[in-house]
Amino acid sequence: MGTWRRRRESGRHERRQGVRLRGAGAGPKYGLVFVDRLLVTLVHPRTGLTYEALG
Structure with a gap:
């Protein structure tokens, strides 16, 4: 875990x-x-976009 994450979690x-x-x-x-x-x-049928791309 990086220093930034440790500091952030400490504040929380x-x-x-x-x-x-x-x-x-x-x-x-x-x-x-x-x-x-x-x-x-x-x-989806018109554009070919997937659930992940739109969600």
Whole structure:
């Protein structure tokens, strides 16, 4: 871990006043909602763009 990351995490630790309650990356995993998936489904045949390119 680099110096910058250690300093940044140290500042976060001070603001939280303790250790993290959840592990790093434990938050919600956002995906495409229905309307976004519908839009991608309609746009894909015309443009050839993938879900990753639009999402």
